[in-house]
Amino acid sequence: MTGLVPSRHHDIADDLRQQIRTGRVQLGERLPSEAVLAERYAVSTVTLRHALAVLQGEGLVEKIHGKGNFVRRPLRRITYRGGGAMPDVHTPADVALSVTIRTAKIRARGHLAALMNVPARSPLTEFVCLSRDGGSPHSLARIYVPRDLAPASVPEESSSYVGVVANLAEMRPPLADVREKVSVRLPTQEEAAVLRIGSAWAVLAITRVMSDAAGRVVEAALLVFPGDHAEAVFTTHHQFDQRGTEE
Amino acid sequence: MTGLVPSRHHDIADDLRQQIRTGRVQLGERLPSEAVLAERYAVSTVTLRHALAVLQGEGLVEKIHGKGNFVRRPLRRITYRGGGAMPDVHTPADVALSVTIRTAKIRARGHLAALMNVPARSPLTEFVCLSRDGGSPHSLARIYVPRDLAPASVPEESSSYVGVVANLAEMRPPLADVREKVSVRLPTQEEAAVLRIGSAWAVLAITRVMSDAAGRVVEAALLVFPGDHAEAVFTTHHQFDQRGTEE
DNA sequence: GAGTGGTCTAGACCACGAG
DNA sequence: TCGTGGTCTAGACCACTCA
Numbered sequence: 001m002t003g004l005v006p007s008r009h010h011d012i013a014d015d016l017r018q019q020i021r022t023g024r025v026q027l028g029e030r031l032p033s034e035a036v037l038a039e040r041y042a043v044s045t046v047t048l049r050h051a052l053a054v055l056q057g058e059g060l061v062e063k064i065h066g067k068g069n070f071v072r073r074p075l076r077r078i079t080y081r082g083g084g085a086m087p088d089v090h091t092p093a094d095v096a097l098s099v100t101i102r103t104a105k106i107r108a109r110g111h112l113a114a115l116m117n118v119p120a121r122s123p124l125t126e127f128v129c130l131s132r133d134g135g136s137p138h139s140l141a142r143i144y145v146p147r148d149l150a151p152a153s154v155p156e157e158s159s160s161y162v163g164v165v166a167n168l169a170e171m172r173p174p175l176a177d178v179r180e181k182v183s184v185r186l187p188t189q190e191e192a193a194v195l196r197i198g199s200a201w202a203v204l205a206i207t208r209v210m211s212d213a214a215g216r217v218v219e220a221a222l223l224v225f226p227g228d229h230a231e232a233v234f235t236t237h238h239q240f241d242q243r244g245t246e247e
Numbered sequence: 248m249t250g251l252v253p254s255r256h257h258d259i260a261d262d263l264r265q266q267i268r269t270g271r272v273q274l275g276e277r278l279p280s281e282a283v284l285a286e287r288y289a290v291s292t293v294t295l296r297h298a299l300a301v302l303q304g305e306g307l308v309e310k311i312h313g314k315g316n317f318v319r320r321p322l323r324r325i326t327y328r329g330g331g332a333m334p335d336v337h338t339p340a341d342v343a344l345s346v347t348i349r350t351a352k353i354r355a356r357g358h359l360a361a362l363m364n365v366p367a368r369s370p371l372t373e374f375v376c377l378s379r380d381g382g383s384p385h386s387l388a389r390i391y392v393p394r395d396l397a398p399a400s401v402p403e404e405s406s407s408y409v410g411v412v413a414n415l416a417e418m419r420p421p422l423a424d425v426r427e428k429v430s431v432r433l434p435t436q437e438e439a440a441v442l443r444i445g446s447a448w449a450v451l452a453i454t455r456v457m458s459d460a461a462g463r464v465v466e467a468a469l470l471v472f473p474g475d476h477a478e479a480v481f482t483t484h485h486q487f488d489q490r491g492t493e494e
Numbered sequence: 495g496a497g498t499g500g501t502c503t504a505g506a507c508c509a510c511g512a513g
Numbered sequence: 514t515c516g517t518g519g520t521c522t523a524g525a526c527c528a529c530t531c532a
Contacts, residue, residue: 007501033517044503046293049518057433057447066510066517082329083483178483182429184451184474186304200304202449202474204431227431227449234481236330236425254520280498291522296499312499313529500528509519 012041012051020060020071030068031061056198059228063198075229076133082234084178084210097138102128105147112144115209116217125150127168130194137195139230142222143168149218168219176213182206182232187224195226202227259288259298267307267318277315278308303445306475310445322476323380329481331425331457344385349375352394359391362456363464372397374415377441384442386477389469390415396465415466423460429453429479434471442473449474 019025031037038048052069055061062072108122116124129141149171184202192199206223266272278284285295299316302308309319355369363371376388396418431449439446453470 009501035517044505045518046504046521047502050501063518064511065519066512068517082481084485175485177485180481180483181478182451182481183478184431184449200447202431204429231428231430234329234427234429236427236483238331238422238424256520282498291524292499293502293523294521297520310499311530313497313531315498496530496532498528498530501526503525504522506522507520509517511515511517513514 008041008043009047009050009054012037012043012048013054015041016051016055017058017060020055025071027071027073030070033068057201059197059201059226062196073136075136075138075226078139078225078230080204080206080223080225080230080232082178082180082232084175084180084208097131097133099129099131104128106144108144112220115207115220116144116146118146118217123147137226139226140191140194140224144220145171145218146216172210172218173212173216175210175218176215177211178208179210180206180208180232180234184227191224195224197226197228204230204232206232255288255290256294256297256301259284259290259295260301262288263298263302264305264307267302272318274318274320277317280315300445300447304448306444306448306473309443320383322383322385322473325386325472325477327451327453327470327472327477327479329425329427329479331422331427331455344378344380346376346378351375353391355391359467362454362467363391363393365393365464370394384473386473387438387441387471391467392418392465393463419457419465420459420461420463422457422465423462424458425455426457427453427455427479427481431474438471442471444473444475451477451479453479 016025016031025031032040034045034048034052038045041048041051052061052063056063059075060072062070064070104126106124106126107120108116108118108124109120112124113120113122116122118124123146124144125147127141127143127145129143131138131141145168151167151171183205185205187195187197187199187201187203189199191203195203197203204225204227206221206225208219208221208223209217210219210221211217263272263278272278279287281292281295281299285292288295288298299308299310303310306322307319309317311317351373353371353373354367355363355365355371356367359371360367360369363369365371370393371391372394374388374390374392376390378385378388392415398414398418430452432452434442434444434446434448434450436446438450442450444450451472451474453468453472455466455468455470456464457466457468458464
């Protein structure tokens, strides 16, 4: 909206961005304090913070209250593949992802019951999976399956995301339909805290519902990825000639 | 990050949000000026602007420099359906969408050439479509097709998005593959201006590449939707029993 | 020119983190 | 306790819109 009028905080953001990209500020390192930077650039702290907010929005800087501003290690790009036949994330190197899983036995209600097309109070098992790429949070998945389709035990911590997903898939009848809804929204406070992102920065949220040939929902998953380095790919193959309704 | 400490600008945002939602401030109307509101809430203009920024991020308020802050009419939710067999947007009432189309004959280069898998300088036709829902911008689509597959003429303005897409589809050989990449990013300055959204608010960007049975790319589309009221739905049907690689 | 939002200042005080 | 970021003030001046 402001258009092409250069503003001081943009200049500063550009300068800091350059220093980060050229490696003059080391990855993972702390930037000088805001007070120091404000003096260095001869601006007020408010303006300097505005500049840092720009970089935070770009995912280059992580602010930690009471500690400082840190240059964020550029995270591996996350590619989610749609279609449901494969693990959620399978970039070539995603074996390096570690996962923390919290399991709970819950009962369906409200939105979740509707999503899974089961009566309220149906027994479900909930898996909350936080995957990490090295030290950095990577993605958050909340997976719900009918209790009778859940593995009896799931390791609390696993070094392989693929293994976990395979574990779930074993119990599952063959899939017939996968419906994935992709949306953009601001993270909840919890999500922002867990993923270590600013609460003003959007996430890529995917709601995935899988059902078997009988139409029974065998899994519902609420997946959340930091928006600045995630993407979802969907591939559709049209196996028949295009005559009328085929999809 | 700040956590549970209530802050003045959040309180104000909450109050204004309530007034908007309960209709005490009319849709499309201008809010009192920032100076007036700042006095009313007994805060500085900076703090008041911070509160408005929250509402702007939620898509409730649209700021227009020199004019005022306006309560944004809640836009119809945009649902993009993946798979490529259908028009981009087909909520029941999307016949109400109007579209402005700018057509240009261009030549492939760089990223676009790679995307369409054609040599640089291949002749393409570009369609830039801005669709509007009533008065509000709704989505921006940049569609590229090989020159020989482009309709000779496209109406500059059309009242029906569906008609336009059908127009394009007529020229097309049967589709074999559709690949859609969904990502979240900040809008470019141009996109922010055209879609009338703040440049700090993320958009849902879809890159769609369609190819025919021979593997030729017959269309590449760069679609941009305001992130706060758009979603994309992908449905996969598994027609065979699940044995090995079938995706 | 009058009224609006956009940017900025030079402080102040509060909340968090680590020793 | 000290250094950090988080919020806020009471102005100032500039840029945009419209009569």
